[in-house]
Amino acid sequence: MATFDINGKVALVTGGASGIGYAIAVALLAKGVKGVTLADVATEVGERAVKEIEAKFGEGKAIFVKTDVTNASEFEEAFQKTVEKFQNVDILINNAAIALEKHWERLIDVNLCGVFRGTLLGLETYLPKYKSGEEAVIINVSSIAGVAPFVACPAYTASKFGVHGLTLAWGHPAHFKDTKVKVIGVCPGITLTQLGAESTENLFTDRYKNIYLSTPELDPNHPKQTPEEMSPHVVRLIEKATSGTVWIVEEGQPPYQYEMIKREQIEDKNYID
Structure with a gap:
């Protein structure tokens, strides 16, 4: 698959007002x-983000559209206003969570249904119709909790495993043969955003909090990354990654591919008696 040329393209980023979305x-x-x-x-945060972008890159480079990804009409309006402003839409970043x-x-409605809704709108309608080149790209932001569970966070884990699965299916x-839209998954490790700050305050009970605090990846001393550190790697995946891959x-650090083992490749099947 050829390199996707980002230059001159148009992107729609959910959860784009701050954190990972804004950095991307x-x-x-x-x-x-x-x-x-x-x-x-x-x-308020989104409008301020647009001003920051315009100060750095020039007027007319960004718009803010108030969008609840659980609301189908609002999500579709984000696509419509993107096309009205820029005439095209080539890249969708499903990042809101x-x-x-x-x-x-x-949580499930935002993290999983929101990504499903965005991929459906992008893949079946807007990107094939309004892409400016031969191909378009959808990036679905999952998590390392989408490849191995955060046992204290079953809802978050379920949502991110779901994002992983729908990316494999649509990718x-x-x-791709019919749509010319690549669908790629990104699983960030622990990243310094407001999302992480929410976690311990919203677990089911103190029992879950104790489990949370004993999870190695969630240890305060575990290596973390900033959105600014990871975002260039996401851009590289947009350019180079193959549809249906998860990274x-x-x-x-640079992305590495995660591949699930196929059941037919399991040699030592642990059958139950």
């Missing part, structure tokens, strides 16, 4: 995209 938007602009849409529920275990239904060559980006 800035990294894309630094690489030469024509414009970015920051789709987020945080209006929360970590509120106590509100697990809302299959059978879909771990942790500790500010």
